[in-house]
Amino acid sequence: MKNFFLPYFVILFFVIIFVIFYKGLQDTNVYTPDKIIQYEIPMFNTKEFYSGENFSSSEIFEPEKTYLLNVWSSWCIPCRKEHHLLMGLKKEKNINIIGLNYKDNKKNAKNFLKELGNPYKKIFIDLEGTTAIELGAYGVPESFLIYNNKIIKKYIGPLNQKLIDEIKLLVE
Amino acid sequence: MKILKIILVIIYVLPLNYSYADEQDKRNKITKNLRCLICQGQSVYDSDSEFANSLKILVDKKISEGLPEDEIYKYLKNKYGDWILYDPGLNKNTYILWILPILLFLIGGAIIFKNFKVKK
Amino acid sequence: MIYSIIGNYSLILGLICGLILFYLSFKNFKNSNLLDSKILSFTFLQFFFVVISFLCLVFSFIISDFSNETVFNNSHTTKPLFYKISGTWGNHEGSLLLWLLVLTLFILVFLLRTKNQQIKYQILTLVFQQVIIIGFFVFLIKTSNPFNYLFPPPEEGLGLNPILQDPALAIHPPILYLGYVGSSIIFSSVLAATCLNMITPSWASHIKYWILISWIFLTLGILLGSIWAYYELGWGGFWFWDPVENVSLMPWLALTTLLHCILVLERKSILTSWVIILSISTFTLSMCGTFLVRSGILNSVHTFANDPERGLFILIFLFALIFLSLFIFFFFHKDERNNPQSFFWLSKESSILINNWFMMYFLSVILIGTVYPIFLDVISSEKISVGPPFYHKLIIPFLVPFLIMMAIGPKLKWIKSQLEDKIYLISILFISLLLAFLVLKNFDENILINTILISSALYLLLITLRDFFTQKYKNISQNIAHFGFSLLILSILFNNLFSSEIITNLKVGETFESSKTKIVFESISQKKEKNYNSIVANFRIQNANGQNDKLSPELRIYNQPVIATSEADIKTTIMSDKFIVINLVQNQDFFNVRYQVKPFMLWIWLSVILISIGGLISFLQRKI
Numbered sequence: 001m002k003n004f005f006l007p008y009f010v011i012l013f014f015v016i017i018f019v020i021f022y023k024g025l026q027d028t029n030v031y032t033p034d035k036i037i038q039y040e041i042p043m044f045n046t047k048e049f050y051s052g053e054n055f056s057s058s059e060i061f062e063p064e065k066t067y068l069l070n071v072w073s074s075w076c077i078p079c080r081k082e083h084h085l086l087m088g089l090k091k092e093k094n095i096n097i098i099g100l101n102y103k104d105n106k107k108n109a110k111n112f113l114k115e116l117g118n119p120y121k122k123i124f125i126d127l128e129g130t131t132a133i134e135l136g137a138y139g140v141p142e143s144f145l146i147y148n149n150k151i152i153k154k155y156i157g158p159l160n161q162k163l164i165d166e167i168k169l170l171v172e
Numbered sequence: 173m174k175i176l177k178i179i180l181v182i183i184y185v186l187p188l189n190y191s192y193a194d195e196q197d198k199r200n201k202i203t204k205n206l207r208c209l210i211c212q213g214q215s216v217y218d219s220d221s222e223f224a225n226s227l228k229i230l231v232d233k234k235i236s237e238g239l240p241e242d243e244i245y246k247y248l249k250n251k252y253g254d255w256i257l258y259d260p261g262l263n264k265n266t267y268i269l270w271i272l273p274i275l276l277f278l279i280g281g282a283i284i285f286k287n288f289k290v291k292k
Numbered sequence: 293m294i295y296s297i298i299g300n301y302s303l304i305l306g307l308i309c310g311l312i313l314f315y316l317s318f319k320n321f322k323n324s325n326l327l328d329s330k331i332l333s334f335t336f337l338q339f340f341f342v343v344i345s346f347l348c349l350v351f352s353f354i355i356s357d358f359s360n361e362t363v364f365n366n367s368h369t370t371k372p373l374f375y376k377i378s379g380t381w382g383n384h385e386g387s388l389l390l391w392l393l394v395l396t397l398f399i400l401v402f403l404l405r406t407k408n409q410q411i412k413y414q415i416l417t418l419v420f421q422q423v424i425i426i427g428f429f430v431f432l433i434k435t436s437n438p439f440n441y442l443f444p445p446p447e448e449g450l451g452l453n454p455i456l457q458d459p460a461l462a463i464h465p466p467i468l469y470l471g472y473v474g475s476s477i478i479f480s481s482v483l484a485a486t487c488l489n490m491i492t493p494s495w496a497s498h499i500k501y502w503i504l505i506s507w508i509f510l511t512l513g514i515l516l517g518s519i520w521a522y523y524e525l526g527w528g529g530f531w532f533w534d535p536v537e538n539v540s541l542m543p544w545l546a547l548t549t550l551l552h553c554i555l556v557l558e559r560k561s562i563l564t565s566w567v568i569i570l571s572i573s574t575f576t577l578s579m580c581g582t583f584l585v586r587s588g589i590l591n592s593v594h595t596f597a598n599d600p601e602r603g604l605f606i607l608i609f610l611f612a613l614i615f616l617s618l619f620i621f622f623f624f625h626k627d628e629r630n631n632p633q634s635f636f637w638l639s640k641e642s643s644i645l646i647n648n649w650f651m652m653y654f655l656s657v658i659l660i661g662t663v664y665p666i667f668l669d670v671i672s673s674e675k676i677s678v679g680p681p682f683y684h685k686l687i688i689p690f691l692v693p694f695l696i697m698m699a700i701g702p703k704l705k706w707i708k709s710q711l712e713d714k715i716y717l718i719s720i721l722f723i724s725l726l727l728a729f730l731v732l733k734n735f736d737e738n739i740l741i742n743t744i745l746i747s748s749a750l751y752l753l754l755i756t757l758r759d760f761f762t763q764k765y766k767n768i769s770q771n772i773a774h775f776g777f778s779l780l781i782l783s784i785l786f787n788n789l790f791s792s793e794i795i796t797n798l799k800v801g802e803t804f805e806s807s808k809t810k811i812v813f814e815s816i817s818q819k820k821e822k823n824y825n826s827i828v829a830n831f832r833i834q835n836a837n838g839q840n841d842k843l844s845p846e847l848r849i850y851n852q853p854v855i856a857t858s859e860a861d862i863k864t865t866i867m868s869d870k871f872i873v874i875n876l877v878q879n880q881d882f883f884n885v886r887y888q889v890k891p892f893m894l895w896i897w898l899s900v901i902l903i904s905i906g907g908l909i910s911f912l913q914r915k916i
Contacts, residue, residue: 006622007618007622010618010622011615011618014611014614014615014618018607018611020666020667020670020671021583021589021607021666022604022607023670024589024666024667024669024670025587025589025600025603025604025607026600075878102222103222103226103878104878128226128229128230129222129223129225129226129229130226130229130230130233132226133223133226133227133230133251134251136251136252138209138210138223138252139210139222139223140222204680205679205681207677207679213532213534213535214527214532215679217527218525218527218529219527220526220858220875220884222878225877253675254674254675254676254677255675255676255677256677257676257677257679258677258678258679258680258681258682259679259681259682260676260677260678260679260681260682265668265672265674265676266676268664269660269661269664269668269678269682270682270686272656272660273653273656273657273660273686274686276652276653276656277649277653277656277690280649280652280653281649284642284645284646284649287645288642
């Protein structure tokens, strides 16, 4: 009779629900988009910071070279915190640090660099924030490890020593 | 009752498509459907965060380039994942999502109607 | 500091009361001619200890005692007094203390007011309620103690998020909790009644009042949350299908359905299974909501602290309650399978069943939409969002038959009915359709679906209105509540259709002009309050009729925590709201201005109040 099986079926149903919720708790709560490995850099155009010259992404990133593209702003507080780590990374021979100045005022940006130092080989600007979105970023600070026109790793949020060490390791 | 059911089905199947001629409206519609990824539970349309504002500008650009709505969604899904869309769409991940409530409705209806006396 | 100690020990004493109550209940159960007066005393004592504990927390907030970790995390010396007090329950630990307060209050009042029911029933209800209460005591003391001690005591606190410093939000939790924590008593009493085979019409009359209390508060609580969202979150919306909102709406749907079933059960011994399942579901959904919101498993605008350890506790507790109820239901409930119930398709019974059917459908849509992303993530690691488009597409089409049934259903008689006034009913339907079409024909958006929607809501409105004048106070509470509901749907529909918005960038002194509106950014001034500084932007808005409104939105910078917020200025009139909000644009000298005209907002709030009034009238009517 249908009525006989119903209780067991219902209990089984709830046990399954419980297990799923339990497993759901184990996962991280905050969603961050996948740090997809090895996808092509999207094509974008941008202006150079000092000269105002136009550049396309293919001109910026040469093959066989490793780049760290760092999205930053003078008004971004975590950017200040990570900046000295970038200065430290500047000494590395194998890696070129490129800056993308995000939605910033030129004078403030210059002051920021004057105060904390300039680790960037080249700086480009993103006045509207659309270039950052092209790259799949969604805020500042964010950093991309790029090699052979492919984004190898994406770091969301400020860098810390551990990540810097990881970058140095990957660059070898 | 049967008539009611038929009307129900017709209404549901009627495409709830909006056809705004206005670009502003189109942009509003799209940004209402996009999740602001750095906010906690706000659409890009509602939010005034940096990310949301940049995304609005980007959507405007894509619309003026003539990209249809679906293409814009596809473009953003590529960058950020399905998570950025509020309308879960109908794809292999979401069949159950859409069908389950309807299924429950029909099953519920069947159980209830079985108990109805049909005689005069 | 002394408050923390007293508060802490009060909690422990309250827990001990619970254990004593267990013991006394089992003793009294065997010899149950009279309710042991000790039981009543200890129930009161338990409530008393929780009150002491709660007051200790309140005082700690008022005097800014930062040796208390909760106060430190959520308060600041410069906060206004009102918000210091309301900050007590604006955090995870404090809100759990509020849970306990309502739980213990309700069982106390229940025992005091329930004179004409079996003693065994009262004792069992107490036992089940104590299961919940003790569970919460343990949860509180072990994982979420509001009286944790910080040494050395910090000088200053971290402050409360400024968007939570709002009067509507201050009273929203207490009212809401009276609603859905109050449903705990329905849960406990239904389990008790099932064990004793007491699900009868006379029991229904008794439990009805508890259902009404819980329902009224839940309705008002949800209303307050929406009002807060509208005024404070700055986007002019009042419902976003955000998980936390959904989580309060689901118990409301179950409770409303339960209310309808209990009104039926009061007269005829049918729908007993429905009543039991719905009572269990209402409280279970409340607990489930607590789990979803506090464990961090979901992402939302207003989640509390994300803490998986707490989440695990609630999860286990929740499922323990579910399995307990399932066991009792299957083991004790003797269904009316012996006399199979068949209903004529045109009768009051069937219309209630159809009502239940639709309500459960709406509930399932919201439930599935809210938890599906979790399931998908666990099973396939894919992450998706389920937002307003999903809920709108699945709910709106079904509203149409639902509204029409709401109009016709109450007119049907028991057992079998010839629909009287058939001609009258159908003619009102046509009038509604016509009116709706006339209103909409100048707007060429989705005229078909909107006409159908508006006409069905209008139909319900006209029918209930006419009933109000002709039925001479028979079923007035139902009449008012249904009328309020039709008004709600109409207001929401018109609000959606006729809202307009202007988004523009303006510098001080600039003007925006369109065919219907002129926005003049007149001036800027500064304001300094106790815990924030603000820039006030003064606007003059001129509409098509030459009427001028002055609005002054603000940009505020709070001192602790340092957060910048944008405060909308809203001018509310009976027909529409004018809503303006400004935002700073990074590195520019202009402001982004968003001006909306939102018709019938006030009617949305009023109609919900009307619905609760319907419930209140029912509550105040004593049995004939």
